[in-house]
Amino acid sequence: MRVKPEHQFAPNPAGDRIDSRDPVFAGSAPVTGAGEPVVDWEKVVLVTATVGVFAVATGLSSPLLALVLKKELFSDLLIGANAAMTPIGLLTSALCVPRFAQRVGGSRAAVGFALTAAAALVLMAIFPMLWVWFPARFVLGLAIGGFYIVNKAWLNEIAAPAYRGRIVGIYAAVLAAGFSLGPFALALTGSSGWLPFAVGISALLTAALITAIFARRLPGFAVEQRASVASFLPRAPVLLVAVGVFGLFDQATLAFLPAFGVRNGFSEQTMAVGLALLNAGNVVLQVPIGWLADRFPRRLVLAGCSVAAAGGAVLLTLAVRHEPFALFAFLFVWGACACGVTTVALAELGDRFGGPALLAGSAAFTLSSGVGGMLGGPLTGAAIDKAGDSGLILVLAGAYGLLGLVVAAFPLTRRSGRSRTD
Structure with a gap:
């Protein structure tokens, strides 16, 4: 059962002078004859399209900056240290x-973050020097994280509860597609000269322009109420663990899955395709996972994704013994199940929280994902050093297996203004 939330919204000083409440919860949304809320697809398309364009730039920037530094003959240690500035900024x-975002308004904050990210790329394109790139990449990570935090909070505010899982699934698919298009664009432009930077800068400026044009249609965040990340952490620990586990999975597979495949007889090119298909599953299968999250208890769907991802890690040892096509199909489904925990978690976040608490929750998700990502590489590397290829399996199966136990043993969130029967 869903009930109307008790939180309130207010216009913010950014010019978001519209009623920023979720119209469904406010009771003002149009409904069908059966009493079901009608999804405001214009806003859904606006938010997802904006984040998709923004993701093209973020997907392009990491490999582009690494390649430029490599051409400048910097050591791998310095390249790695410079790359670490982005997650620190996140x-x-x-x-x-x-x-x-509460102080200046959601729209102004999002536009500012997109413009700041574009300025950081411009600075790095003009001055390919480490003393410039270290602070610039920190600012880039800060701006990227800020834009995503506001954007995800917007998505959950405009999503009709009955369709929230599917809407979040569409959002996750568009986001993954944008990330994938970034490296593809880099493959077309190459890493030399201004052109690849111009593609990324153009994407960021486009995201800023779209947000500025449609600012009045996007939710604001009440300034009368305050919510911090620290205050949110104890309210949804299970959801935060789910997001953190996927952050670990993402970094571990990016860093170690290609080498795992090569050691088991596949070429580097084959594993590059496999890694792409691992992400492609996120594009294609997140909407079905979101549909399941709308039709069945979210706890059950989250546990199912966790068990499937843990089992997939174990089955990876069998998948690498077959032909590439079988491995590709396996990676396609496995990646979707692993990412599915974040789709379900984000949908549950939107059902349980609203307003400033939702904004803080979106930020807490970013924090948890960053912590998981930072742990993923070192933890998996240490396990591989100790146990060989089994180390990768143990870390991934263990992380998702532990998540499954946590989901089974604890409530997904503590009680808040929004309620939904698990």
Whole structure:
């Protein structure tokens, strides 16, 4: 059963001078003859299209910057240290963005973050020097994290509860597609000169322009109420664990899955395709997972994705013994199940929280994902050093197996203004 939330919204000083409440919960949304709320697909398309364009730039920037530094003959240690500035910026954004977005308004914050990210890329294109790139990449990570935090909060505010899982699934699919298009664009432009930077900068400016044009149609965040990441953490620990586990999976597979395949007889090119298909599953299968989350108890769907991902890690040892086509099909489904926990978690976040708490929750998701990603590489690397290829299996199966136990043993969230029967 769903009930109307008790939180309130207010216009913010950014010019978001519209009623920013979720119209479904406010009781003002149009409904069908059966009493079901009608989804405002214009807003859904607006938010998902904007994040998709923005994701093209973020998907392009990491490999582009690594290649440029490699051409400049910097050591792998310096390249890795410079790359670490982006996730550090992401983690920092989780701590400061919620109150900043409340103070200046969601739309102004999002436009500012997109423009800041574009300025960071311009600076790095003009000055390919480490003393510039270290602070610039920190600012880039901060801006990327800030934009995503606001954008995800918007998505959950406009999503009709009965369709929230599917809407989040569409969002996750578009986001994954944008990330995939970034490296593809880099393959077309190459890493030399201004052109690849121009593609990324153009994508960021486009996201800023779309947000600015449609600012009045996007939700604001009440300034009368305050919510911090620290205050949110104990309210949804299971959801945060789910997001953190996928962050670990993402970084572990990016870093170690290609080498795992090569050691088991596949070529580097084959594993590159396999890694792409691991992400492609996120594009194609997140909507069906979201549909399941709308039709069945979210706890059950989250547990199912966790068990499937843990079992997939174990089956990986069998999949690499077959032909590439079988491996590709396996990776396609396995990646979708692993990412599915974040789709379900984000949908549940939107059902349980609203307003400033939802903004803080979106930031907490970013924080948890960053922590999981930072742990994924070192933890998996240490396990592989100790146990060989079995180390990768043990870490991934263990992480998702533990998540499944946590989902079974604890409530997904503590009671809040929004309620939904698990």
